[in-house]
Every structure is written in C-alpha cells, then in structure tokens.
Amino acid sequence: MSEKVTPLLIIVGVTALTFLGVMFMLPAGHTSQSAIIGVAMCIVMAVAIIMVNKHGETAAARLRAVETELRQTRDELSDIKVRYSEVTTTDDLTGCSNRRYYLELLNQHRAMADRTEYEFTVAVLQVDQFASIVEEYGLGEGNEVLQLFARIVKAALREVDVIARFNADIFGLVLSGATEADSLNIIDRISSLISQIQVNDAHEITITASGGITVYHGAETAEELIEHAEEALQFAIEQGRDRVAGYNYVEPVQAALDGDELNGDSVEGNGEEPA
Numbered sequence: 565m566s567e568k569v570t571p572l573l574i575i576v577g578v579t580a581l582t583f584l585g586v587m588f589m590l591p592a593g594h595t596s597q598s599a600i601i602g603v604a605m606c607i608v609m610a611v612a613i614i615m616v617n618k619h620g621e622t623a624a625a626r627l628r629a630v631e632t633e634l635r636q637t638r639d640e641l642s643d644i645k646v647r648y649s650e651v652t653t654t655d656d657l658t659g660c661s662n663r664r665y666y667l668e669l670l671n672q673h674r675a676m677a678d679r680t681e682y683e684f685t686v687a688v689l690q691v692d693q694f695a696s697i698v699e700e701y702g703l704g705e706g707n708e709v710l711q712l713f714a715r716i717v718k719a720a721l722r723e724v725d726v727i728a729r730f731n732a733d734i735f736g737l738v739l740s741g742a743t744e745a746d747s748l749n750i751i752d753r754i755s756s757l758i759s760q761i762q763v764n765d766a767h768e769i770t771i772t773a774s775g776g777i778t779v780y781h782g783a784e785t786a787e788e789l790i791e792h793a794e795e796a797l798q799f800a801i802e803q804g805r806d807r808v809a810g811y812n813y814v815e816p817v818q819a820a821l822d823g824d825e826l827n828g829d830s831v832e833g834n835g836e837e838p839a
Contacts, residue, residue: 666728
C-alpha cells in the first residue's frame with residue numbers, strides 16, 4: 565500500500581506546484597485560461613495516477629507470480645529431497661534400509677553406547693533356501709521369498725530396531741538395548757515365524773534362516789561389528805544352517821597375543837544348546 569501512496573503523493577504535489585506556478589505567471593483577469601489550464605492539469609494528473617496504479621497492479625501481479633513460482637520450486641525441491649533420501653537409504657525390493665544407511669545408524673548406536681551404558685547387538689541373517697529357490701523356480705520366486713522374509717522380520721522387531729538388506733539374501737539387524745541372550749530370543753522368534761510360513765502353495769516352498777550375532781564391546785568399528793556377525797553366520801551355516809551362532813569376542817590386546825579369533829558356541833534355531 566505504501567509503495568502506491570508515495571508515487572501518487574509525488575504526482576499530486578508536482579501537479580499542484582505546476583498549476584500554482586502557471587497561475588502565478590498568467591496576467592490577472594484570465595479566468596477562462598486558468599480554468600482550462602486547471603482542467604488540463606487535472607486530466608494530466610488523472611492519467612498519471614491511472615498509469616501509476618496500472619503499473620503497481622502489474623508489478624504486484626508479477627510479484628505474486630514470482631512468489632507462486634518460488635513456492636512451487638521449493639515444494640518440488642522438497643519432494644526431490646524426500647525421493648533422493650528414499651533412494652539413498654532404502655532397498656527397492658524389500659523396503660528395508662540399505663547397507664550405507666545401516667552403517668550410519670550403526671555408528672549412531674555406537675556413539676550412544678560410548679556415551680552411556682546403552683548396549684546393543686548386531687545380527688546378520690541369511691535365507692537358507694534362497695539360492696536353491698532361484699535355481700529351481702527363478703529369480704522372481706526368489707524375490708518374493710525375500711519380500712516375505714523382510715515383512716516377517718520387520719513384524720518381529722521393535723520400532724527401535726533396525727533391519728537392512730546388505731545383498732541378495734543377506735540382512736543386517738541392530739537390536740537396540742539387547743544383550744546376547746535377548747538377541748537369541750528375538751532371532752528365535754523370527755525363526756519360528758519363518759518356519760511356519762509356506763511361501764508358494766503350488767511349489768510348497770518353506771524357508772528357514774541362519775544367523776550370526778555379536779555384542780558391541782566398545783572397541784569395534786561398524787564394519788568390524790558386521791564382519792564379526794558374518795563370521796558367526798558362516799559358523800552357523802557350517803554347523804548345518806537353521807541356527808544362530810554367537811561371535812566369541814577377544815579383547816584387542818589378548819587377540820594380538822593369541823593371534824586368533826574364533827566363533828563361539830553354536831545355538832540351534834530354537835535358541836537351545838545343540839546336542
């Protein structure tokens with residue numbers, strides 16, 4: 565409003581001063597000329613005011629258009645940011661986190677554990693039958709198995725836990741606030757749910773999972789935690805699959821002295837010590 569008022573005041577002021585100046589210069593008694601000049605000045609002022617108003621309305625319309633365009637651009641950038649975030653953090657097939665994002669979250673858990681008495685466990689799971697299913701029925705059937713597996717694991721986990729797909733049939737978990745015993749119970753629950761599911765009625769496909777777990781001790785990097793869990797997983801596979809094994813952590817100083825780090829005891833898929 566003030567942007568319009570200022571030009572109008574200037575026009576009125578200049579017109580008035582001009583009219584007074586002209587009237588002052590005219591000889592006395594030229595009333596008709598004064599009237600004509602006055603009317604002319606009023607017309608000029610009216611035209612100027614109209615032009616200023618029109619210019620102001622045009623500028624305001626342009627400003628509104630620019631603001632609308634900026635809002636649209638901002639919204640588009642926000643949508644792109646969301647889509648980019650999903651692409652860079654999520655596995656397309658299963659909807660789980662991807663390995664990169666998993667590492668970020670794992671480092672956040674490590675940092676929290678370093679500051680407080682918080683503890684957590686890292687687990688790596690593998691679908692035992694994935695390779696044979698793909699070989700016999702094709703990749704499409706195998707992908708359905710992975711999607712079902714991911715849904716079952718998500719349903720068994722809490723909101724504070726993390727699940728990510730590393731590659732093919734390998735999944736990583738972060739079990740928040742869980743000891744090794746807690747983790748065994750959680751994975752046991754997952755294994756029980758998975759074993760009861762028949763993926764395809766026509767093919768009568770049932771699935772099981774093997775797992776490896778390791779507890780954070782305060783010295784391991786995120787990559788080392790995953791490596792330890794993967795070593796435990798490999799041990800479980802070698803023991804016959806459909807079970808979970810814990811990693812036998814050795815303190816760095818002791819490890820250097822011994823020059824050896826071995827997997828710990830294997831635990832059956834039902835969470836009990838094997839016979």
